[in-house]
Structure formats: C-alpha cells, structure tokens
Amino acid sequence: MRICDFPDCGFVHYGLGWCLAHYRQVRLGEAPRPVRRRHAQAGCDFPGCTRPHRTGGLCNPHFRQQQRGGELRALTAPTPARGLTCEFPSCGKPRVSRGFCPGHYSQQRLGAPLTTLRVVDPQRGCRVRTCDAKHYANGLCKNHNRRCATYNLTPDEVAELFSATACAACDGEFTRRGKLRPDVDHDHRTGKVRGLVHARCNLAIGLLEDDPTIAQAVTDYLLRSSRGATGTGRLPRRRDRVPYAVVVVSTHAIDEDVTLT
Numbered sequence: 723m724r725i726c727d728f729p730d731c732g733f734v735h736y737g738l739g740w741c742l743a744h745y746r747q748v749r750l751g752e753a754p755r756p757v758r759r760r761h762a763q764a765g766c767d768f769p770g771c772t773r774p775h776r777t778g779g780l781c782n783p784h785f786r787q788q789q790r791g792g793e794l795r796a797l798t799a800p801t802p803a804r805g806l807t808c809e810f811p812s813c814g815k816p817r818v819s820r821g822f823c824p825g826h827y828s829q830q831r832l833g834a835p836l837t838t839l840r841v842v843d844p845q846r847g848c849r850v851r852t853c854d855a856k857h858y859a860n861g862l863c864k865n866h867n868r869r870c871a872t873y874n875l876t877p878d879e880v881a882e883l884f885s886a887t888a889c890a891a892c893d894g895e896f897t898r899r900g901k902l903r904p905d906v907d908h909d910h911r912t913g914k915v916r917g918l919v920h921a922r923c924n925l926a927i928g929l930l931e932d933d934p935t936i937a938q939a940v941t942d943y944l945l946r947s948s949r950g951a952t953g954t955g956r957l958p959r960r961r962d963r964v965p966y967a968v969v970v971v972s973t974h975a976i977d978e979d980v981t982l983t
Contacts, residue, residue: 728754768794810836849881852896873906873915883918890917891927 726733726741733741740748743757766773766781773781780788787794808815808823815823822830825839848855848863855863860870860877869880884904888895896904901922908915910932919927930936 728756731757768796770796810838813839815839849877850884852885852887869906873908874913875915883915886918889920889923891919891923894920896920 724735725731726735726744727739728741728744731741731744733743736742736745738745738748740754741757744754747754747757765771766775766784767779768781768784771781771784773783776782776785778785778788780794783797784794806817807813808817808826809821810823810826813823813826815825818824819827820830823839826836829836843857846857847853848857848866849861850863850866853863853866855865858864859867862870862877862880866880866884867877869875869884870877873880875883883906886896886904889904890907894902896902896918901920903921904918905921905924906915907917907919907924907927910928927937930940
C-alpha cells in the first residue's frame with residue numbers, strides 16, 4: 723500500500739503522491755506542512771469541556787458557536803447522564819427535561835403545583851359496563867371519551883348513558899352492529915341529549931322532524947289501517963314476482979298476435 727510522500731506522515735496515498743490532507747494543501751497553492759491528526763475519541767479543546775470533538779478540535783455545541791461567529795463560552799446545560807430519574811420525591815420515572823419526567827415537566831410548564839402523578843393500571847378498562855375497550859382517559863375508552871366533547875357531557879353522564887342495554891324509544895335490546903346498534907338521540911334545536919336509542923329509531927325520529935304531532939298522526943294511521951283494511955289485494959312476494967324479461971317477451975308476443983289478426 724502506497725503511503726504519503728510527506729516525511730513522517732504515514733497516511734494512505736490519495737493523489738499526486740500525497741494523502742488527502744496534503745493533497746488539499748497543494749491544490750490550494752500552499753506548501754505542504756505537517757497535519758494535525760486527532761483521534762476519534764479525543765475531547766473538545768475548550769477548557770473544561772469533556773464532550774468528544776467534532777471538527778476543528780471542538781465539540782458540536784462549541785463548533786456551532788464558532789460557526790455563528792460568537793465568542794466561545796462554557797455550556798450552560800451539560801448533557802445529563804443516562805439513568806437519572808425525576809427530581810420529584812418518590813417519582814422514579816426517567817427525566818426528560820429540566821430534571822423532571824414528562825408528567826411533572828408538564829405541571830411545571832403550566833405553572834401548576836407539582837403533585838404526585840396518578841398511576842393508571844394498564845389493564846384498566848372503560849367505565850361503561852357494556853364496553854370492553856381499554857382505558858384511554860377520564861375512566862373511559864377513546865370512543866366514549868370523545869362523546870364527552872361531542873355532546874358536552876361529563877364522564878359520569880357518558881358512563882351512565884352508554885350503560886343502558888335497551889332502547890329508550892322502543893325498549894328493544896341493542897346489538898353491536900346494524901340498525902339495532904345504540905345511537906345517541908338529541909334535540910336538534912337545543913342540542914340536549916335525550917337518551918340512547920336504536921339507530922333506526924333515531925333515523926325515524928329525525929324523519930318525523932322531532933314533532934310528536936306527526937308521530938301521533940302516523941301511529942293513528944297505522945292503527946286505523948290495521949283495523950279497517952279491506953280487499954284481498956296484496957303485493958306479490960319476491961319469489962312470486964314474474965321476471966321483467968318474461969313480461970317483455972309476453973307483451974311482444976301479444977302485440978304480434980294482434981297485428982297478424
């Protein structure tokens with residue numbers, strides 16, 4: 723392996739008989755001179771700094787100070803050692819900023835007094851009796867916790883509302899999916915929640931425009947129709963219906979017979 727021609731250099735040849743550092747000196751029109759070589763584990767040249775050097779004999783923060791053209795100064799926030807815990811007594815969580823864990827750092831940033839953080843059981847579930855999802859916030863799962871903001875309800879009100887097992891309108895049981903799934907019914911004029919109903923019941927209430935008069939009129943109509951229905955006519959069942967193609971062919975056949983006669 724060829725070595726640089728500069729005396730006592732010892733580095734690998736790069737071009738024109740020189741190593742990379744001496745080759746750059748020659749390309750810039752300078753006379754070759756000894757090059758200062760730094761080991762990768764060498765420290766920063768700034769007095770009292772123990773960080774590893776990056777370039778020019780300086781660590782990253784001091785090199786940035788030099789790049790900005792400012793005066794080199796001691797670093798005010800040395801890198802904390804790994805494994806340190808939060809400064810709050812009996813916390814024990816790893817620190818992330820200003821000596822605190824994420825929870826206590828948020829309390830300090832908001833100006834709130836530092837208090838003991840609540841420990842949440844990872845196996846904790848939703849407070850709604852019919853829900854088996856995992857806990858998200860306020861004792862509720864993510865879906866039910868979102869309903870608090872949607873309908874302006876407290877977590878206790880949401881837990882009580884969704885713990886119902888039957889429709890508030892027809893008293894039928896709920897299913898997980900389909901038209902019998904639970905749905906929140908609310909007054910569109912005032913926004914007040916009225917209860918938990920079937921999805922189909924909620925749709926029917928909306929089509930009736932939340933008007934009890936229209937709903938009573940429809941009820942009376944259905945009662946009169948069931949009691950006073952006359953005649954034997956009815957719509958054919960699906961399996962008794964004649965296919966459309968057969969009807970068209972029969973119609974053409976009738977037209978041809980009429981034309982021939």
